[in-house]
Amino acid sequence: MSTPHNQAQKGEIAKTVLMPGDPLRAKFLAEHYLEDVHQFNAVRNMFGYTGYYHGKQVSIMGSGMGQPSIGIYSHELFTQYDVEAIIRIGSCGSLQKDVHLRDIIIVQGSCTDSNFAHQFELPGTYSAISSYDLLEKAVEQAKLKNATYHVGNVIASDIFYHADQDSGKKWASMGCLGVEMESYALFATAAYLGKKALTLLTVSDSLVTQEETTAKEREQTFTTMMEIALEIA
Template structure:
């Protein structure tokens, strides 16, 4: 049945989904990666599409940015629509000196300065990717042989543009980059017993102030979409 934020029926959403912070990019992924893609959601212009990867159904959908927005869509997808596997493409800013604009980070875990998880847990919860799904993404990236890919911990903040100085203090603990939502994505997924892996495109660096060019950013996003589609096709039912 439809939810307040997703208007389609349960059969319209596949058990494996590719999510992206930008609904317009979801539209692009659907048009370039899926066969026979049909629009299944337009509520609040958070576009969603379902189509075929090979002979398997996959859904591509936007989630917006930030823990609250991501958590709403992920919660509804898992609890109402029975989604089992979720790959999410977003953007981040580098903290580590070794991570450069235009690279891709595969977050194995997501530390956070957000208070949202502290409202839920009596202690400190560790939001983490599903190892099997993240490993599949890593292997696909290695096979594609494009771009520079890093795997490790990421930091999720509530206000990224205000977080540069505090975020840099995490560098000595091996944190690679900072974003707005992966901790919420992983927490919601783990809560519902599903599998999740994120692919985070580095659009700038807190370490040296550099930014990716439009061409570098778009190339990294397309590479992330290519890898996500290959993995989604392998995990889809």
């Protein structure tokens, strides 16, 4: 069995999948944290791995950038591979002055400028939220690790280079903690299919202070977020 985007066979993917946007972050995480690792996917270089963390089977797979990309991969994992939960582990830009570089955002809900939910033909605006049991466990782990974390809304935008330079400020005025590009589609897909989803984000740059991390740092040093996700998988 395979899909247009995944060469895995039935049974090669665990019930819980950790999903970074960057496939190289998936590779780093698998190589440094999992035992008895097996690579199940390399289609389009969207690497996927299954292994064991403290005796527990876990899969890790990249999602690519943007709502359409994570929409494809999450849908196939949920519907074709019997995955029950996906935990996105990504990076984001801070929209608030008290949300600093390398802080962790545990995403409670996701706003969007995307039209992703139009497919469901709802008679209104859908509020995409995480699965509370996963969120609660993530908060507990963050406390145990003495991590600096925030819980709240983010904006999942379809646009990285936005023509409206005040867009971030407008979302910040509504309390959004950060901006990223995937969570809304993940949460909406999980809800529609009766599955579970959570997003954990590490702040990689600040739209307030203009501070930023490097691509290599984003790939290899956001380990606290990774460890929280592994513990609750």
